[in-house]
Amino acid sequence: MTARRETLTRERVLDAALNLVDTQGWAKLSMRRLAAMVGVEAMSLYNHVRNKRDLLDGMAARVFEQIELPDPELPWPQRVRALCHHANICFSAYPAVVGALAAGQANPRSPGALRFIDALLGALLDAGLDERAAVRHYRSLLAMLFGSVLARTGDIADATGAPDEPITDWFCRTVTAEQLPNLHRTLPALIDVDCRPDFDHTIDMFLAGLQATAGESASGPHSTGQR
Incomplete structure (x- = not known):
């Protein structure tokens, strides 16, 4: 058969x-x-x-659709943290797609993909931000998410420079304590493949700043995460 x-x-x-x-x-x-x-x-x-661009947009949408959404009844800081955590997992699984998103070569065009964006904006609005501030913070978070993934997958420790010289060797040969003291001091950590961005710490700092500027001054339902 x-x-x-x-x-x-x-x-x-x-x-x-x-x-x-x-x-x-x-x-x-x-x-x-x-x-x-x-x-x-x-x-x-x-x-x-329909075409290559539709294919790229669809691929981006599939990545966004995989992001797990938190309980909308949770306080807004927990929702922001959970959304960023799950987005980071999904984006890290497809760094090439993140590169296309960051370069504007793809957009997540699907209703399912928009649910993540809606949930993140909702959490930011519940922090007490107005519409324009919520959009600014959303874009900042997205840039942080994209940057975290791209930094882990495209650092100087992984790249290649001239065909006859790895980029790490070029850095070590070129960076001197006399001309570039700060870069020279931190170069061992910079080329260490295990010294990667601490995404959770970055989110902690973002939330602390947001709570200081918006959350602490909010009142009523916005400060509790209720609508």
Whole structure:
């Protein structure tokens, strides 16, 4: 008996694209390779994605859709922390997609992806921020999330400079205590692959500042996280 072929859906196409980029990089992403992964002809993909940009937007949306949302009844600081924690996990699993998001090459265009954005904005509004301040803080948090992922995956300890000299060797040869004293002092930590950004500490500082400027001055339902 012939095995029944799995029905091709937009979600299956997007998940296959995420897997392809994760394992082989952006350079290997093509409609032909993607079609081969899902067992169809390349033209069949266009029944589910309109073009390359739609594919990239869909991949970004799939990443956002995986972010776990906290209980909306929790106090706003706990919601912000939980949302950032889960977003960091999901973004860290797909650093290539985060790079595309940060560069403006993809946007998470799906109702499911918007739920994360709505939840984070809701928590910031409950902190006592007005609409414009909430948007500014949301964008700051998103930049922190993207930056944390990109810093872990694109540090100088991992990069390569000239073909005949690793970038870490170039730094060690070029950075001197006389000309660049602060960089020279911190260079061993900078090139240490284990010295990565402490994301939880960054969120702690963000929340402390937000509570000092907005949360402490808020009153009524905003200060308790209730709507």
